[in-house]
Amino acid sequence: MPIYEYVCEDCQAQFEKIVINKQQEITCPKCASKKATIQLSVFATAGNGSSSSSSGSSSSGGGGCCGGGCGCH
Ligand SMILES: [Zn+2]
Secondary structure, eight states: OOEEEEEETTTOOEEEEEOSOTTSOOOOTTTOOSOEEEEOOGGGOSSSOOOOOOOSOOOOSOOSGGGTTSOOO
16 A cells, blocks of 8 residues: 655654545644645655666576486486
C-alpha cells in the first residue's frame, strides 16, 4: 500500500500517511490543518537514473554433462 509523505503548509510538519483513497482528506497531525502538500519520495530522486540492469551473462545451453554435448549415457 502506498505511503506518501506530506508537509503541512501551516506548521511545516512532515508526516507520512498511508493513502488508501486519493480523495481522502489529509490532516496534519500537529495542527490539524488540511493544507498538506504531498511530497514525492525524496530518496528516489537522487539524480542518477538507476537503471537496474538485468543480470549479466546468461549462460544458456547446458554446460552440464547431459545438456547434450558429451553423450555420457
Ligand atoms: Zn500542521
